Amino acid sequence: MTSGNPSAADLKAIFGTDRKPDAETTHRLGSFEVTMANGQITAIHRAGQEIARGLTYLLRDKDWATCPADSDMPHAAGKIDVQGRIDASGIAFSYSLTVEPDGHDALTVRSIGVAKSDFLANRIGLTILHPVPDTVGVPLEIRHLGGGHTQCQFPRHIQPSQPAFDIAALSYPLPDGATLQITFEATNPDGTPVCFEMEDQRNWGDASYKTYIGSLLDPWPFAVKAGAVFKQSIRIAVSPASKVRSKTRTTVHKPRPFRLPELGASIPLGQGPEALLNITHHGAPPAAFVSAYLRSDRIDPDDLQAIKDVAELLSCPLRLELEIHGKPKETVPQVARKIRGCGLNVAQILACPAPYLKSYQPGGDWPDVEPLEVFYARVRDGFPTAAIGGGMLTYFTEINRKWPPTDTIDFIGHAYCPIIHASDDKTILQNAATLPLMADTIAAHARGLPYDLISASLSMRSNPYGAVPVPNPEGRRMAMAQADPREGGAFAGLWMLAIAEKLGQTHARSFCVGALAGPASIYDACAKDGRRPSFDAFAALANLAGADRQTFDAEVARLRTTTYAQAWAALRHLHV
Structure with missing residues (x-):
């Protein structure tokens, strides 16, 4: 790829779209x-x-x-x-x-x-x-x-x-x-x-x-x-600075000894059959667990069967993310029976009352929802052998405004999307720096609890701040996009590596990036081997679970000079 005039094919390979990144110009003013x-x-x-x-x-x-x-x-x-x-x-x-x-x-x-x-x-x-x-x-x-x-x-x-x-x-x-x-x-x-x-x-x-x-x-x-x-x-x-400078700055984040969290494979809402088709036809990636997203009001036996088959094919424990619609007292037992009836063995579950899928100002009017202590007790009754999580199925914003009672849960989690406010390439890569700061804040509120980043994707899977994520039929770089084009290019693989590097500095136990189907999929049926470029980053990170800094850096360096060499040459100046 030539930096001055990249071909449409080069742009597509890197960014998943032939639209050029916005050109930057620098102006000297004073x-x-x-x-x-x-x-x-x-x-x-x-x-x-x-x-x-x-x-x-x-x-x-x-x-x-x-x-x-x-x-x-x-x-x-x-x-x-x-x-x-x-x-x-x-x-x-x-x-x-x-x-x-x-x-x-x-x-x-x-x-x-x-x-x-x-x-x-x-x-x-x-x-x-x-x-x-x-x-x-x-x-x-x-x-x-x-x-x-x-x-x-x-x-x-x-x-x-x-x-x-x-x-x-x-x-x-x-x-x-x-x-x-x-x-x-x-x-x-x-x-x-x-x-x-x-x-x-x-x-x-x-x-x-x-x-x-x-x-x-x-x-x-x-x-x-x-x-x-x-x-x-x-x-x-x-x-200008005075000649005598006072010490006004402190250490922001003290990194822990580097340890890469284990990586799970996500199945988006309603995508069980598609995920099963992808791994059957195009190869199964390594993964520490499978995490499937469900809605209590849209339970589909065919979807549940496919989710079960995916977990068995990957030889992984199954985790669930579950929206609870209606009255929890009635809904939780009903959906638990449906899930058990399909033979799913749930290792852990993070359930959330549907009203909390939207965002509320800390001092604003909040929905009338039963206390979370009561809600989590219902979930535990419905799934007595599973670890019960607290937090949000949406983003850090929402968990930071409604902290779960830590004595009633076994772990804490939330999702992550880097395009809520801006969607340019540089901002997306810069934003990974917030992950250690999120983890520090989580640790301050939920000391000793395991922490899972339950989903991380370039595409916005839900919109707590509006009606829905923004449709993106033209494949533009846009904030809050339901489908980000860069999921289909090598950019997504490099972004996964950047996310993992930041999480390795934290106490995070596990994370999910990409998905087995949907907008953030690591598969593409139109590709020669049925896989997007991000498949290689996903597989490498799954195999690196528990790796130290030296081992992680060596594998990242290998990927940057092989699978992602073209993309790294175009994007390395943006990494911070």
């Missing part, structure tokens, strides 16, 4: 290097130091999906100008973005957005990302819209709610001892001032904290009328 891609700021550096992991203009629709934008960057001397347009799902919107130096050590980003139609939105405007791990635990000063100040720090353990509210300015030290000052200004269409707010994006699997326009405390979605104008700006300024 003392800053501003990297742009697809009309958005993807990074800001100064003196080789990362100042921001992104500074973007986004419109999030009523389901929190990011509306795709088309943009132009007309030539402008000494500054960056962007003209953007959104026309999707009944939303018409245009915006302009200007980035220019304000002296040598300051940079200002200004935006004006104009609604061209009536629509509902959850967020419109500027967002800045503070990079992890550089900012974790760092002292932080907040100036509020009314003029008051708060002294705090970027949280170490991942926060379920916003760590900072009512933000007009932020100030904190950089790794080299300099001070970064960020000032925010914004007005509503009616001219009233708007504050910014911060969330701990690690909660969603992003390697950053995010400061964004508006507040999650305000009602959403909100109605936008055609003609509404949104004005905002962010100013970034750096003050």
